[in-house]
Amino acid sequence: MLSDDEAEWFNIVRLVTIGIIAHDIVWQSLSVVAGLLISKIIGRAIPFWVRWAGWTTAIIVAMRWPVGRRYGDRLNNDTILPRNYTNSIxxxxxxxxxxxxxxxxxxxxxSL
Known part of the structure; x- marks a missing residue:
C-alpha cells in the first residue's frame, strides 16, 4: 500500500477506523451481555480465576477459529497451515x- 500510487489514504484510514470501532462495540457488548447472563444463571459471584480462564479461552478460540477450521488452506502449497492447530489449542x-x-x-x- 505504501508504494501504490492509486491508494486513497483517507478511505483506508476511514475503513480501518470504522472497522475497529464496530469491532469494539460488537465484542464489548457481547462480553457484557454474556457476563450478565452467566452471573444471572449462576446466581452468585464468579471467582476471579474462573472468569479469567473463561475469557482467555473465549479470546483464544475466537482468534484461532479460522486457523483451526483450516480456512485458507491450499492443496498445492505445503507451507500454508503446516501444523496441527487443533491439538495445540x-x-x-x-x-x-x-x-x-x-x-x-x-x-x-x-484465605483459610
Whole structure:
C-alpha cells in the first residue's frame, strides 16, 4: 500500500477506523451481555480465576477459529497451515484451566 500510487489514504484510514470501532462495540457488548447472563444463571459471584480462564479461552478460540477450521488452506502449497492447530489449542486451553485452577486452589488455601 505504501508504494501504490492509486491508494486513497483517507478511505483506508476511514475503513480501518470504522472497522475497529464496530469491532469494539460488537465484542464489548457481547462480553457484557454474556457476563450478565452467566452471573444471572449462576446466581452468585464468579471467582476471579474462573472468569479469567473463561475469557482467555473465549479470546483464544475466537482468534484461532479460522486457523483451526483450516480456512485458507491450499492443496498445492505445503507451507500454508503446516501444523496441527487443533491439538495445540486444546493443549493451550488445558494449560490455562489447570493454571487457573491451581491459582484458585492456592488462593482458597491462603484465605483459610
Amino acid at each position: 486444546v493443549i493451550l486451553l488445558a494449560v490455562i484451566w489447570i493454571g487457573a485452577a491451581a491459582y484458585g486452589f492456592a488462593s482458597s488455601r491462603r
